[in-house]
Amino acid sequence: MTSFLFGKLGYGALPFYSAIATVAASMVVLGAIGVVAFITYLRGWKALWTDWLTSVDHKRIGIMYIVVSFVMLARALAEAMLMRAQQVAGYQSPGFLPPEHFAQLFTTHGTIMIFFMAMPFLIGLYNFVMPLQIGARDVSYPLMNSVSLAFTTAGAMLMMVSLCIGKFSTGGWSGYPPYTELAFSPDVGVDYWIWALTLSSIGNTMTGVNFAVTIYKKRAPGMHLFRMPLFAWTALCVSILMIFAMPPLTVATLMLAMDRYLDMHFFTNTDGGNMMNYINMFWLFGHPEVYILILPAFGVYSETVSTFSSKTLYGYTSLVWATISIAVLSFTVWLHHFFTMGQNGNVNAVFGIATMLIAIPTGVKIFNWTLTMFRGRIRMTVPMLYASAFMILFAIGGSTGVMLANPGFDYQAHNTLFLVAHFHNMLIPGLLFGMLSGYHYWFPKAFGFRLHEGWGRTTFWCWCLGFIFAFMPLYALGALGMPRRSQEYFEGAYLPYAIVAMFGALIIGFAMVAMIVQLYVSIKDRAATNVFVGDPWDGRTLEWSVSAPPPEYNFAILPEVGGRDTFFADKRHGRAYRIPQHYEPIEMPANSPLGFIVCVDMGVTGFALTWHIWWLTIGGLLVFAIAIIARSFNRHTKRIISTAEIRETEKRWIEAFQFEPAIPVEDEVTNLNRGLARIPAE
Numbered sequence: 001m002t003s004f005l006f007g008k009l010g011y012g013a014l015p016f017y018s019a020i021a022t023v024a025a026s027m028v029v030l031g032a033i034g035v036v037a038f039i040t041y042l043r044g045w046k047a048l049w050t051d052w053l054t055s056v057d058h059k060r061i062g063i064m065y066i067v068v069s070f071v072m073l074a075r076a077l078a079e080a081m082l083m084r085a086q087q088v089a090g091y092q093s094p095g096f097l098p099p100e101h102f103a104q105l106f107t108t109h110g111t112i113m114i115f116f117m118a119m120p121f122l123i124g125l126y127n128f129v130m131p132l133q134i135g136a137r138d139v140s141y142p143l144m145n146s147v148s149l150a151f152t153t154a155g156a157m158l159m160m161v162s163l164c165i166g167k168f169s170t171g172g173w174s175g176y177p178p179y180t181e182l183a184f185s186p187d188v189g190v191d192y193w194i195w196a197l198t199l200s201s202i203g204n205t206m207t208g209v210n211f212a213v214t215i216y217k218k219r220a221p222g223m224h225l226f227r228m229p230l231f232a233w234t235a236l237c238v239s240i241l242m243i244f245a246m247p248p249l250t251v252a253t254l255m256l257a258m259d260r261y262l263d264m265h266f267f268t269n270t271d272g273g274n275m276m277n278y279i280n281m282f283w284l285f286g287h288p289e290v291y292i293l294i295l296p297a298f299g300v301y302s303e304t305v306s307t308f309s310s311k312t313l314y315g316y317t318s319l320v321w322a323t324i325s326i327a328v329l330s331f332t333v334w335l336h337h338f339f340t341m342g343q344n345g346n347v348n349a350v351f352g353i354a355t356m357l358i359a360i361p362t363g364v365k366i367f368n369w370t371l372t373m374f375r376g377r378i379r380m381t382v383p384m385l386y387a388s389a390f391m392i393l394f395a396i397g398g399s400t401g402v403m404l405a406n407p408g409f410d411y412q413a414h415n416t417l418f419l420v421a422h423f424h425n426m427l428i429p430g431l432l433f434g435m436l437s438g439y440h441y442w443f444p445k446a447f448g449f450r451l452h453e454g455w456g457r458t459t460f461w462c463w464c465l466g467f468i469f470a471f472m473p474l475y476a477l478g479a480l481g482m483p484r485r486s487q488e489y490f491e492g493a494y495l496p497y498a499i500v501a502m503f504g505a506l507i508i509g510f511a512m513v514a515m516i517v518q519l520y521v522s523i524k525d526r527a528a529t530n531v532f533v534g535d536p537w538d539g540r541t542l543e544w545s546v547s548a549p550p551p552e553y554n555f556a557i558l559p560e561v562g563g564r565d566t567f568f569a570d571k572r573h574g575r576a577y578r579i580p581q582h583y584e585p586i587e588m589p590a591n592s593p594l595g596f597i598v599c600v601d602m603g604v605t606g607f608a609l610t611w612h613i614w615w616l617t618i619g620g621l622l623v624f625a626i627a628i629i630a631r632s633f634n635r636h637t638k639r640i641i642s643t644a645e646i647r648e649t650e651k652r653w654i655e656a657f658q659f660e661p662a663i664p665v666e667d668e669v670t671n672l673n674r675g676l677a678r679i680p681a682e
Contacts, residue, residue, distance in 0.1 A: 007612035008188060013166045018101055020082070025164040054591040056142035057552055058127050061149050063446060065124030066439070068156055072116040075160075077512050079109040084470070084505040087498045090488040102487040103170035104189070108159065110173025111193060114289070115200045116156045118427070121435045122238070122296040123152075123207055129442055130211065130235045132543035132550060134228060135220025135559045138589065140213040143631075144206055146595030151203030154602035155196040161607060162192040169193040172485075174282055175256065177267040177275045182260045188610050190260065194253045195606035201250045201285075208242025211235055220542070222561035226320065229541045229564075230313065233320050234299030237327040241288045241295075244331070249285035252278055257609075276341075283334035291330040293427060295323060297434020298365055301390060304383040304437050305369045307537050309376030310665065315368040316564060322361035322368075329358050339410040348407040355405035359398060366391055379665060381537075382456035386437035389464045390429040397425030400475070418478025424471045428463075436463070444536045444675070448548045449526040453669045455518030462511035470504025473497035531675030533657045538665050538677035540568035545576060547653040548675055553586045553641055556650050571679055577657050583646045590639040597627045 015021040039045060052060055082097065083105050089095035097105070131139055139145050162168045169189035171180040175197075180190045215236045219228070228236075256278065258264040265271035267278045306313040313319065335343070335351040369391065378384070400422040404410045413419060436459075444450045477497045482489065522529065534548040542559055543550070545567045557580050563569060570576040605620030607613075662678035663670075 004615065005613075007608070007614070009165070009611045009613065013611075015164060017167075018098070020097070021101070021163075024078075028160055028163050050591065053596045054593050056138075056146045056589045056592060056595070058131050058139045058142065058145060059446065059550065061145050062124045062127030062129075065120040065127060065149060065152070068153055069117050069121035069124060069435075072112045072120070072156055072159070074512060075163075076109050076112040076117055077509060079105045079112075081502075081505045081509050083109065084498070084502040086487060087489075088495070088502045090486070091492070091495045091498070092490050094488060097487065099487045100167075100170055103172075103485070104168045106485055107169050107172055107189075107193070108162075111196070112159060113427075114173060114293070115197060116152070116159060118293050118431055118435075119200065119204060120152055120156075122293065122431075123148075123204070125296065125300070125435065125438050125442070126211060126235045126238075128446060129438075129543055130232055131214060131218070132445075132546070132554055133232045133541050134215060134218065134223055135542050135555065135561060136214060136218035137554045137558075137586070138218075139210050140217055141210045142589040143592055143594060143637075144210055146592065147598050148203040148206040148210065150595045150599035151199045151206070151602060153599050154606060155199035155203070157599075157603040158192055158196040158199070158606045158610070161603075162189075162196075166192065166610075174286065175253075176282075177256060177259070177278050178269070180256060181268060182263075191257075191610040194257050194260075195609050198250055198253045198257075199602055199606055201246045201253070204242055205246040205250070208239045208246065210239075212239035212243065215239070220559050220561050222566075226317065227561055227564050227566075229299075230302035230316070230319055230323070231296075231299035231541075233323055234295040234302075237323050238292050238295050241292050241327055241330065245285045245288035245292065248281045252281035252285070255281075279338070280334075283337045284331075287334040287337070288327075288330040290426070291326055294430045294434075295326065297390070297431050297437075298323065300383075300434045300438040300441070301369060301387045303541070304387050304441050305372050307441075307539055308379045308381055308384040308387075309373045310379075310538070311372050311376040312565060313368070314371040314374075315364070318364055319368050322364040325361040326358060329354065329361075333358065336405060336407075336410070339407045340414045345407075352405050352407050356402055359402055362398060366395065377665070379668070381440075381669060382451070382453065382460055383437040383441040385457065385460045385464075386433040386440075389460070390433045390437075393425065393429040393433075393464075393467070397422060397429065400425060413478055415483055416478035417474040417482050417484050420484050421471050421474035421478060424467075424474075428467050428471070433463070436460075441537070442543075444529075444531045445534065445543055445548045445550070447526075448530060448532055449522065450529040450531060450536060450669075450673065452518050452521045452525065452529075455514055455521055459511050459514040459518055462507050462514055466504050466507030466509075466511055468504065470501050470508060473500045473504075477501075528671045529673075531673060532653070533660050533675035534653075535677050536668060536673050536675045538568075538571075538668070540565040542567055545570075547656070551646075551649050553588055553646070556580065556583055556586075556646050571677070577654075579654055580650075583643045583650070585643055586641045586646065587638050588641060590637055592631070592634075592637075594627060594631050598624065601627070 015025040039048060052064065055061065083102065086095045086097045086102055127145065131137070167187060167189045169175065169180065169185065169192060171185060171190060171193070175190065175193055178184060215232060255264070255266045259266050259268065265273045267273045267275045269275055302313055302319060333351055333355045335347065336355045339348050380388070404413060404419065404422060440451055440456055477494055480493055482491070482494050531548050534546055535544045545559065546555060559566070567576060601620050601623045605617055605624070608616035608620055657676055660674040660676045661672070662676045663672045663674070664678045664680070667673060
């Protein structure tokens with residue numbers, strides 16, 4: 001039933017179909033009310049608007065991406081724990097989750113972890129770090145950067161709203177038709193999935209264009225491509241992957257929407273369509289997406305391993321070519337997702353070999369990081385702990401990937417928990433550990449104080465041990481033949497492994513709690529861990545050459561680059577902290593409310609499309625068009641930072657690096673560290 005005012009929306013959309021859904025929705029609503037009350041208590045609405053919501057500063061946009069990522073991570077972890085608990089309770093019993101609710105959970109968990117946790121996290125890190133690393137003052141299109149964040153956040157808002165109003169899709173994170181066609185999924189769950197992903201993929205495509213242009217056009221004088229840090233190289237490869245991989249996803253979800261809304265039958269086999277067209281387009285996006293997620297972590301590890309081993313990165317050129325090779329090969333392997341779909345054996349063999357080839361450049365990377373550590377002065381800080389755990393666990397996950405690249409083995413294991421174990425074995429050490437390593441590494445640069453070391457180590461061990469207990473048993477369960485996505489089972493041999501996996505999920509849950517405690521303690525002790533000078537780890541790249549947090553303009557004088565580790569070399573030769581003779585005014589983009597307007601408007605439009613509220617859909621699209629047109633008439637898009645303001649800002653920083661004591665790297669995790677590293681004697 002639909003009505004003009006409310007479309008399909010009615011009383012039945014409220015989450016009263018189960019106690020768990022009611023509690024979850026209540027927590028979301030109470031959490032939102034709590035955030036509003038807290039900001040009001042701090043009287044922070046004006047600062048929130050002027051400093052954050054309307055800001056086009058790449059650093060602030062990067063931080064906002066990461067905040068979105070952490071919020072969604074908390075929800076996805078809660079869902080994962082519920083699923084593991086259900087698989088313990090589901091032995092010869094329906095358990096506490098009905099099949100439809102369980103299916104919603106694995107769909108939202110996968111969708112959130114890929115699109116609304118991993119992607120915002122890596123884009124946030126790139127946003128904050130990459131322009132600083134290449135010596136730029138901003139990205140090429142600052143306003144588009146804000147709008148990209150708006151699209152992603154609007155998609156995340158839809159995901160959260162689906163928890164409170166209506167139900168989400170039960171079609172899995174890949175949304176295969178014909179199950180997601182209207183005939184099999186007539187409720188609005190699939191529509192929530194379609195519009196959340198469509199908004200997210202549009203934002204990510206714009207981000208890819210923005211970052212690629214920034215790296216091509218805004219590098220500092222002297223920074224040739226082969227002088228860029230590895231993290232910036234991965235940013236370039238990931239940006240190109242985004243430009244080519246995201247549009248197929250957008251097209252696939254829009255065509256699925258047309259099937260559902262306009263009865264087009266693009267993917268209905270019996271009406272002239274072909275469901276394989278959807279699956280091909282999805283995996284044309286989906287497999288490069290795996291490397292969009294992993295390559296940033298490779299970039300982070302290249303930075304942290306080199307910095308905390310006090311050595312130049314071993315085999316820089318081979319690492320760059322390995323990165324490029326992985327990016328290219330990622331487009332040639334998507335057919336390995338169809339090994340079980342009855343295609344020709346020769347086709348399977350070609351794509352199986354192509355899949356195995358990716359192990360070669362990946363192995364090159366592990367080899368080079370290991371040799372970077374060899375005979376280095378290794379400091380096992382929190383970022384380094386994540387990097388070390390990654391190298392061991394990722395090698396295990398990679399070897400199981402080579403096993404699955406064999407079509408014969410894949411035929412046996414494809415629909416079992418073995419595949420789930422492999423997938424998480426690649427993405428948790430290969431993505432999440434990398435992002436957490438980068439989070440601890442660059443947090444002092446972003447906020448001017450270090451994260452608490454002890455709680456950081458606690459968090460790491462919880463993540464690491466929790467991962468081992470939660471996912472290694474899934475390999476055994478897969479070998480025993482337990483199908484993935486099982487809500488209930490009757491084979492007693494599965495139960496002990498399911499209990500161990502549940503125990504691992506609880507440890508991971510404690511890791512999330514420990515992270516929150518770490519952040520609270522760190523903020524509370526921020527005066528003691530202040531690193532305003534900006535170089536707490538004896539860093540090698542340009543982002544460490546400015547204050548922490550960096551000024552809005554990043555560099556008062558654009559740096560000139562003469563090598564790969566220019567800042568590190570300058571410190572050794574006493575050239576790192578030179579005081580300029582004079583300053584020039586700097587032109588920066590002015591704040592704009594467009595990103596905030598687009599975020600709210602696209603969130604409302606996505607909701608209206610989901611519930612078939614057509615007047616609101618048309619109104620939302622009109623507001624979007626009017627906002628874009630109105631912005632094009634705005635002539636006040638720049639602001640000039642005066643010489644006096646720059647001089648005053650720089651003076652405070654100059655005094656800090658002139659008078660703060662330099663400390664040896666052995667003391668870098670103590671409160672003696674004020675952000676100035678002591679240069680060791682030759």
